[in-house]
Amino acid sequence: MAERFVHDFDWLILVPALLLIGFGLLTLYSVGHVPDGIRETIQPEESRYFEKQLVRCGIGLVVLAIAVVIPFGYFEWTALATYIVCLVFLLATFLLEPSRGASRWISIGGLRFQPSEFMKIGVIFLLAKFLSAKRNDPNNLRVLAVSFAIVCVPFLLIVKQPDLGTSLVFPALLIAMLYWRGLNEGILILIITPVISAFLTVYSQWTLEKDSYPFLLLVFFLLILVIAYRRRRNIFQSIVLVGMNLAVMLIVPNLWNRLQVYQQKRILAFLHPESDILGAGWQVYQSKVAIGSGGFLGKQFLHGTQKLLAFLPERHSDFVYSVISEELGYLGAVGILVLFAIIIIRALYLATKMKNRFASMATLGICAYFAFHVIVNTGMTVGLAPVTGLPLPFMSYGGSSMIVSCFLIGLLLNFSIRFHEY
Amino acid sequence: MPGIEPRDDSVLKARRSSLLFLLLGILVLFALRLFHLQVIRHEYYEKLALSNRIQRERIMAPRGFIRDREGAKLVVNVPVYQIDILPAKVRMFVERLELACDWLGIDVERLKTNLDAWVERYPDGREMTVVQAADKRQISILRENCELFPFFKLVMKHRRHYPEGSLAAHVLGYVGEVTDEDIRRSGKLNPGDQIGRSGVEFAYNEYLVGSDGVKVVEINVDGVRVGEVDVILEERTAVEFLGSRPSEPGNDVYLTIDLGLQRSVERIFAWNKGSVIVMNPANGEILAAVSRPVYDPNIFLYGMSEEQWKELDEDPDKLLFNRIVQATYPPGSVFKIVTAYAALSNGVITTGTRLKPCSGSYRFGNRRFGCWKPAGHGALACRGAIEQSCDVFFYQLGEMLTADMFASAGGLFGLGAKTGIDLPSEASGILPDNDYYNRRFGKGKWTKGLLLNYSIGQGEILTTPIQICAMTMVFANCGKKVTPHLVRKILSPEGRVLYTGDVRVDVVRRLDRKILEFIGTAMEDVVSGDTGTGRAAGLPGLRIAGKTGTVQNPHGEDHALFVAFAPVDDPEVVLAIVMENAGHGGAMAAPVARKILSAYFFPVAGARPE
Known part of the structure; x- marks a missing residue:
């Protein structure tokens, strides 16, 4: 065990994760830091984010270590129980007084946590266990129905909380894991691409500021053509794919023009927040200003002005990436993305390498978890995705997210040293 | 592995590369986006930040x-400290607003009403002034509680x-x-x-x-x-x-006003309505100028509500009305020096011509024009007529002259046009000519009777105090016309001269110096002659030339006028006095002139003949 531990232990997963935790802590320190000579502008609680998060990191590392040690068979065995316990906690949030208009929190013995974060683990385990069973072919309607049901229950509960951002993780996990299990690729593509086409079409036609969306739409269409060409053996499906996307791109503007002006405005405010700087778009606007003003090398650690003077909202949680990009510049911003990419790619390779089917499915789920969080969160800060309030793993202030991310990393490491076990 | 088939690795690897392709695609896209924001458009966002x-x-x-x-x-x-309210912040602290208003002594209900109206008028959230000039207590309350009342701004x-x-x-x-x-x-x-x-x-x-x-x-x-x-x-x-x-x-603007003289004039001029102008005829500098009734401009210091302003603006006494340049009166007998000039210069009479004797009134057609002295003046030549201000003498001149002769003579002395003094809203007055009467009454529908009134400065002619003063100045200068002005120089904060009161000297060539000197002598008689109407202005040891005027006022008491310059041989001051509803110029205005001249020429307290 000891020898295997040293030989197979995946340092390329642990080290980037630790680096990300470190950067996250430094950023929170920066958020709470006020240089001399400037009147105190931050609130007193902000100066304590760093210490509080330090404690949570400690807890997270302990959880990580535990997750490495326990044999993964145990997780497979308790998957259903884990799912049910998480669901019970999630239901319990509705029994408590809502705070800030949403019932997302639950507190036990003074510890406050977010059951929706832990629910992600429950869903990954149960889906992995269900789909890894040999007889459960994903192209079978019954299997699809059960998988949908596993995801739908927590999804709907979290939508009800309401927390749209977090709830969107579950469909993403489902699609990724079904794909990994062998759901027909063509059907998957036929479902997903028209949705993306519709988004991009609306974006590119009604942006108020000159932006890159028309370009994105073009790139996306070329991508569809490439996919269609690569799948030319099933020529009928390829034609339908291109046809459907083309139809969406042509019909959406037509439908749009039939909407009332106020309806258009509402949709635009969702899709393109910049159009209303002081309203919903304020956050994204300020985030872009923070990132853009950072430049190539950044304003240096502790010297961000957007963050300092409180122009950047939610700078400790949802928009923590903007603070990093402001202070560490393009190099820092891309560096963070690279660190996440290393973890995700290593996990992808691990998923192919795993002998155990449950572990392989779970690894892919973890992959999807990190990829979705990183893409949606950073996409939001650079104005490429709507504002949803999804945290950036390891970096955003918050205990539940930190502990779940650490646990999942621990799990990946656990799998990596036991990759040959069936 | 019993019971479990080995997985098809190639399938998984294909799926892996699809997912990798997707992930890397998105990440590259993000990196490009970041590059766009942070490198290409960096300057734009830096400016925004x-x-x-x-x-x-x-x-x-x-x-x-x-x-x-x-x-x-x-x-x-x-x-002065002003208290402003920030409408955007009030909404967050409504309950504190009441406390703040209580402490500051502001009527909270009224403030709320005003604020609502303000926000409706200016939806951009600009601040509204609540207190124009806060007192010490209000200032200290706000300074100590600026965190508690963030909606108020000092x-x-x-x-x-x-x-x-x-x-x-x-x-x-x-x-x-x-x-x-x-x-x-x-x-x-x-x-x-x-x-x-x-x-x-x-x-x-x-x-x-x-x-x-x-x-x-x-x-x-x-x-x-x-x-x-x-x-x-x-x-x-x-x-x-x-x-x-x-x-x-x-x-810094330096006026031509002499503070000492101005103070004296303000004190001496103890009349509720009217004006006084004291001017240096050599350069047109106004040494003192008073307009009554007056207001205290310090009332503006602590700000003024709309009602207060309305009250001041619509005061029946017209406190803000600057009589020096805005009020117009018929010049009355003061105008006789212009009539005399018109008659002499047009050759209608000579200095020695004696006209029909004055018997207290003059018959024109079937109308009877009275002289101010019912007993009459007897037969007079021009000099005596000016000295005694005999109306009948001037009626006869009016009969001989035409309206245009009056107008052109008056125009030479600057009547009927703005003097160009550096004060706003100057009135031009009216100097009627033939066309004016034709327009006003219709061609052929007016008689020479109007000109009889014109000759003694009554009727349609209107002049401002500054015009009367400037007119007198031309007599004092024997034909030299200078633009009256109030600003001597303007100095920048570093002491650089930016502007000097321009002395626009305009020698009116068409004026006959001899006639002016003759009239000047007659004006001296007004003050120093035994029968002069302006004897009350006389000061021993100073040669003063003057002319009285009593303007008939259909609405009440006559207006008392007096103009003067002294010393006669080399005039240093010209003055014009208008006292509304005061009565006779000689009795009411001339003594004021004496006091002012005394204050100017004999400023030492003991030397003042009072």
């Missing part, structure tokens, strides 16, 4: 002082203060805050600016306003100042990039 946290605060430049001819301060600035402003109170108030004028209309029209003004509204404050506003400075301060998202900008930004950037610059105070 800067303007986010930098606020350019205007430092209002203090207005220049207005001083007398020797530099004594007539208008200065004093700091703003320091310069306001005009008039240390001499109502002295020369109409000459100095007053200032007021700009209206939206002013801002729209000028394009240069900003809300909160003060501009001259009347008097010298208005006429020389351009010189008096300074240039505002810009202070660059750093603010946080709530607009709270967090420090001077150089904490984060270098001074150089602040100056070059953001245009930080100090404010420059306005220029």
Whole structure:
């Protein structure tokens, strides 16, 4: 065990994760830091984010270590129980007084946590266990129905909380894991691409500021053509794919023009927040200003002005990436993305390498978890995705997210040293 | 592995590469997006970030002082604290607003009503002034509780203060805050600016306003100042990039007014309605000028509500009305010196011509025109007629002259046109000619009877006090006409001369010097002759020339007028006095002239014949 531990232990997963935790802590320190000579502008609680998060990191590392040690068979065995316990906690949030208009929190013995974060683990385990069973072919309607049901229950509960951002993780996990299990690729593509086409079409036609969306739409269409060409053996499906996307791109503007002006405005405010700087778009606007003003090398650690003077909202949680990009510049911003990419790619390779089917499915789920969080969160800060309030793993202030991310990393490491076990 | 088939690795690897392709595609896209934001459009966002946290605060430049001819301060600035309310912040602290109003002694209901109306009018959230000039208690309450009452803002402003109170108030004028209309029209003004509204404050506003400075301060998202900008930004950037610059105070305006003389005139002129002008005929400098009734311009210091302003503006006594240049009266007998000039210069009479004797009235057609002295003056030549102000003598001149002769003679002395004095709203008066009467009454529908009245300065002719004064100056100067003015020089804060009161000397060539000298002699008789109407103006040891006037007023008592210049051989002062509803010029206005001349020529207290 000891020898295997040293030989197979995946340092390329642990080290980037630790680096990300470190950067996250430094950023929170920066958020709470006020240089001399400037009147105190931050609130007193902000100066304590760093210490509080330090404690949570400690807890997270302990959880990580535990997750490495326990044999993964145990997780497979308790998957259903884990799912049910998480669901019970999630239901319990509705029994408590809502705070800030949403019932997302639950507190036990003074510890406050977010059951929706832990629910992600429950869903990954149960889906992995269900789909890894040999007889459960994903192209079978019954299997699809059960998988949908596993995801739908927590999804709907979290939508009800309401927390749209977090709830969107579950469909993403489902699609990724079904794909990994062998759901027909063509059907998957036929479902997903028209949705993306519709988004991009609306974006590119009604942006108020000159932006890159028309370009994105073009790139996306070329991508569809490439996919269609690569799948030319099933020529009928390829034609339908291109046809459907083309139809969406042509019909959406037509439908749009039939909407009332106020309806258009509402949709635009969702899709393109910049159009209303002081309203919903304020956050994204300020985030872009923070990132853009950072430049190539950044304003240096502790010297961000957007963050300092409180122009950047939610700078400790949802928009923590903007603070990093402001202070560490393009190099820092891309560096963070690279660190996440290393973890995700290593996990992808691990998923192919795993002998155990449950572990392989779970690894892919973890992959999807990190990829979705990183893409949606950073996409939001650079104005490429709507504002949803999804945290950036390891970096955003918050205990539940930190502990779940650490646990999942621990799990990946656990799998990596036991990759040959069936 | 019993029971479990080995997985098909190639399938998984294909799926892996699809997922990798997707992930890397998105990440590359993000990297490009970041590159776009952080490298390509970096400067744009840097500017945005800067303007986010930098606020350019205007430092209002203090207005220049207005001083007398020797530099004594007539208008200065004093700091006043104004309390503004920020409408956007009130909503968050409604319950605290009541507490704040209670402490500050403000009527909260009225404030709320006003604020609602204000927000409706200006939806951009601009601040509304609640208290124009806070007292010490209010200032200290707000300073101590600025965190508790973030919706109130203390703003320091310069306001005009008039240390001499109502002295020369109409000459100095007053200032007021700009209206939206002013801002729209000028394009240069900003809300909160003060501009001259009347008097010298208005006429020389351009010189008096300074240039505002810009202070660059750093603010946080709530607009709270967090420090001077150089904490984060270098001074150089602040100056070059953001245009930080100090404010420059306005220029000091030195008037021609002599404070000592002005004080004396204010004291001597103990009449409730009218005006006095004392001028140096050599250069047109106005040494003292009084208009009554007067107001204390310091009432503007603590701000004024709309009602207060209305009350002042619509006062039946017209306190703000500057009689020196705005009021018009018939000149009365003072005009006789012009009639005499017209008659002599047109050759209608000579200096020796004696006209029909005065028997107390004059018959014209079937109308009877009375002389002011019912007993009559007997037969007089021109000099005596001026001395005694015999109406009958001038009626006869009026009969001989034409309306155009009156108009052209009056025009030579500057009547019927603005004098060009540097005060706003000057009236031109009326100097009727043939066309005027034709227009007014219809051609052929008026008789020479009008000209009989014209000859003694009654009827349609209207003049302002400054015109009468300027007219007298031409006699004093024997034909030299100088534009009256109030500003001697303007000095920049560093002491550079920016402007000097231009002495526009206009020698009226068509004036006959001999005739002017002759009339001047007659005017001296008015004061020093045994039968002169202006004997009350006489001062032993000073040769004074003058002319009385009593203007018939259909609405009440006659207006008393008196003009004078002295010394006759080399005039140093010209003065014009108008006392509304005072009665006879000789009895009421002439004694005032004596006192003023005494104050000018014999300023030592003991030497004053009082």
